Amino acid sequence: MSTTAPQLPDGFVVIVKHECATCQMVEPVLAALAASGAALTVYTQDNPDFPESVSHIHDDNLSVSWHNEIETVPTLMMVVDGVETERTFGWSRSEWQRITGIDTLGADLPATRPGCGSMSVDPDRVDALRAAFTDSPVISRHVEFSAAEDEFEAIYARGWTDGLPVIPPTRERVLRMLTGTTRHPQEVVAIAPPDLVELTVEKIAINAVMAGCLPEYMPWVIAALEAVCNDQFNMHGVLATTMPVGPVIICNGPGTRAIGMNSGINAFGQGNRANNTIGRAVQLTIRNVGGGRPGEVDRATHGNPGKISFCFAEDEENSPFTSLATERGVPEGKNAVTVFAGEGPRCVVDQLARTPEELTESLAACLLTVNHPKLVIGFDAILTLSPDHGRVYAEAGWSREKLLEEIAARTLRPGTDLVRGAHGMAEGAPLHLRDSMLPKFRKGGLLLTYAGGGAGLFSSIVAGWANGAIGSDPVTRIVGS
Amino acid sequence: MASGLTILDPTSESNPSTRQLLARPTDIKGHTIALLDISKPRGNVFLDRIEELLTERGAHVKRYAKPTFTKPAPVDLRHEIATQCTLVIEALAD
Numbered sequence: 001m002s003t004t005a006p007q008l009p010d011g012f013v014v015i016v017k018h019e020c021a022t023c024q025m026v027e028p029v030l031a032a033l034a035a036s037g038a039a040l041t042v043y044t045q046d047n048p049d050f051p052e053s054v055s056h057i058h059d060d061n062l063s064v065s066w067h068n069e070i071e072t073v074p075t076l077m078m079v080v081d082g083v084e085t086e087r088t089f090g091w092s093r094s095e096w097q098r099i100t101g102i103d104t105l106g107a108d109l110p111a112t113r114p115g116c117g118s119m120s121v122d123p124d125r126v127d128a129l130r131a132a133f134t135d136s137p138v139i140s141r142h143v144e145f146s147a148a149e150d151e152f153e154a155i156y157a158r159g160w161t162d163g164l165p166v167i168p169p170t171r172e173r174v175l176r177m178l179t180g181t182t183r184h185p186q187e188v189v190a191i192a193p194p195d196l197v198e199l200t201v202e203k204i205a206i207n208a209v210m211a212g213c214l215p216e217y218m219p220w221v222i223a224a225l226e227a228v229c230n231d232q233f234n235m236h237g238v239l240a241t242t243m244p245v246g247p248v249i250i251c252n253g254p255g256t257r258a259i260g261m262n263s264g265i266n267a268f269g270q271g272n273r274a275n276n277t278i279g280r281a282v283q284l285t286i287r288n289v290g291g292g293r294p295g296e297v298d299r300a301t302h303g304n305p306g307k308i309s310f311c312f313a314e315d316e317e318n319s320p321f322t323s324l325a326t327e328r329g330v331p332e333g334k335n336a337v338t339v340f341a342g343e344g345p346r347c348v349v350d351q352l353a354r355t356p357e358e359l360t361e362s363l364a365a366c367l368l369t370v371n372h373p374k375l376v377i378g379f380d381a382i383l384t385l386s387p388d389h390g391r392v393y394a395e396a397g398w399s400r401e402k403l404l405e406e407i408a409a410r411t412l413r414p415g416t417d418l419v420r421g422a423h424g425m426a427e428g429a430p431l432h433l434r435d436s437m438l439p440k441f442r443k444g445g446l447l448l449t450y451a452g453g454g455a456g457l458f459s460s461i462v463a464g465w466a467n468g469a470i471g472s473d474p475v476t477r478i479v480g481s
Numbered sequence: 482m483a484s485g486l487t488i489l490d491p492t493s494e495s496n497p498s499t500r501q502l503l504a505r506p507t508d509i510k511g512h513t514i515a516l517l518d519i520s521k522p523r524g525n526v527f528l529d530r531i532e533e534l535l536t537e538r539g540a541h542v543k544r545y546a547k548p549t550f551t552k553p554a555p556v557d558l559r560h561e562i563a564t565q566c567t568l569v570i571e572a573l574a575d
Contacts, residue, residue: 140489147485160491168488197493206491237551288491470549 005067008084011039012100013077015059015070018047020116022091023074027051029096029106036102045073045119065120066129072115076100090115127172136175137185138202155210160288162280162308166210177205180215181222182481189222190229192290193236194297199225203289204281210288211281211309216259217274219479220337221281224249224311227339227477228282229290234472238341238465239292242299245465245472246307248342248382249279250449252325253335255479256313263315264453268306268345268460279309304344312451318387319450320394327400327448328476335479340382340447341472342462350389351457356396359389360403363459364410368440370463374418374428376438380445380464380474383407386452389459400448411440442467447474506568510539515566517554518546524572531570540568 014030016023031053034040042056043064050056059065068077071089078086078099088095091113097105120129145154151168155161167173178185178201185202192199201222208221228235228247238245251261262272270276286292294303316323325336348366353359363383371379385393393403415436420428429438445467452460465471506512514535518524532542545562547554562569 138489140491141494142487143490144487145485149485151486151488155488168486169491170486170488174489192493195493195495197495202489203491203493206489210491231552234552236553237549241551284491289493291493466551471551 018050180218279311
């Protein structure tokens with residue numbers, strides 16, 4: 001099908017469909033307009049015999065409607081030298097009279113009647129129309145299945161899934177996904193490990209379709225991929241390590257609410273499309289474009305279920321603390337993602353603490369066990385407070401900084417407790433640190449977040465991987481368009 | 482065959498071509514062998530012993546180390562090994 005817009009004839013052009021009561025109502029108006037001797041071209045979208053009383057053209061492939069961005073029928077346009085100079089949609093007697101210059105036009109009709117949706121914006125048709133009429137620079141190889149093949153099984157057979165079924169990325173679906181970003185499909189967003197290939201917006205869109213994303217998630221998926229594909233986050237190492245970590249994606253900003261992310265009940269769990277598919281799209285992209293597959297470059301001993309997707313939003317509206325993104329330098333009101341190489345979450349139970357000091361003792365005791373009770377400084381962690389735990393700090397007026405200082409003070413341990421061999425455990429800090437006081441976390445190594453919901457006197461800890469230059473640092477990126 | 486659904490390829494579309502393995506050397510005598518420590522703990526213990534064994538058998542050994550085991554070897558290091566040595570052994574284990 002042609003992607004070139006058809007030339008509109010000069011004079012008056014009207015787009016109608018039979019199914020629309022307003023279009024039927026204006027049929028006598030069209031007849032009167034034709035009888036006036038004016039140049040009139042009527043395009044009908046559905047019934048090729050409508051309107052019977054006026055000569056008309058069937059816009060059977062909706063090309064005229066699509067290219068002229070018709071959203072409502074009837075639409076009346078005036079075209080001079082092939083250029084549209086006037087447009088009105090629905091029935092507005094005064095507008096139709098003004099544009100046609102016939103001040104008796106439709107005198108017996110009501111002053112106004114709303115029109116109906118154009119078939120060219122029908123949600124069931126719009127993707128196919130976009131694919132047919134858009135001269136899009138989507139260049140990925142087409143993979144054609146035979147009619148006898150089940151496409152879901154065929155995609156499994158090619159190794160393109162994470163173990164769960166994916167949505168087949170047809171051209172129509174990929175073009176719809178690309179409407180979620182203003183970036184060009186061939187723009188290179190990052191170099192994707194482990195194969196170090198150029199990762200384009202188009203390839204991200206294909207994998208986002210497969211993951212189940214909506215187009216409005218695209219800027220988040222792109223930002224998360226930008227955040228993981230660099231030497232600082234070290235996605236190559238996160239894949240290759242035998243430890244169970246994957247990219248944990250923390251989303252901040254008003255956009256998290258606009259796209260319906262879950263920061264409340266079961267924030268880390270199943271059930272929310274944005275949370276689950278944004279993280280999944282990132283991992284599918286690394287798998288399919290980067291070539292990072294379990295058992296190949298991904299050498300995780302156990303892995304963790306969050307490697308399918310682990311993505312959540314902070315509950316900024318109810319949090320007693322500044323958000324993680326603000327803490328990491330993102331201006332207020334901006335959307336951002338922070339990526340962290342983390343394992344699965346574990347629960348901190350404290351249903352009895354009523355003072356911030358008591359609760360902080362519990363949090364510190366649990367945080368000390370991250371990765372190993374005798375390993376310090378080398379691993380970061382995320383601490384996520386629930387509303388019920390957060391309230392204890394809110395009522396006491398503790399800020400983010402105060403809480404982190406108090407945790408740091410309670411997680412400082414003498415080297416004698418930590419060195420190799422102490423407490424009968426071979427694992428531990430090197431012997432030369434015996435006489436030092438050692439912090440559990442490096443400065444900035446504990447990422448405080450607030451999410452979860454309903455009731456529950458629990459918090460959650462996500463342990464990290466080797467941090468810093470030898471491993472991975474958390475990375476924050478502002479979400480673009 | 483009747484056609485079914487057509488999808489867009491989600492991969493990089495760059496399947497690497499298979500590389501031919503070099504012929505196995507019949508003798509290591511006179512070769513310069515790189516021992517690449519990936520910088521995991523105790524990798525040096527393993528490589529010290531390998532160096533002894535290789536040297537006994539007439540090879541010349543040069544030692545290298547990656548800055549960190551978590552990242553691929555830097556391009557410069559790979560180039561250095563490739564230009565200075567004829568064989569390489571990488572110590573992977575803890």
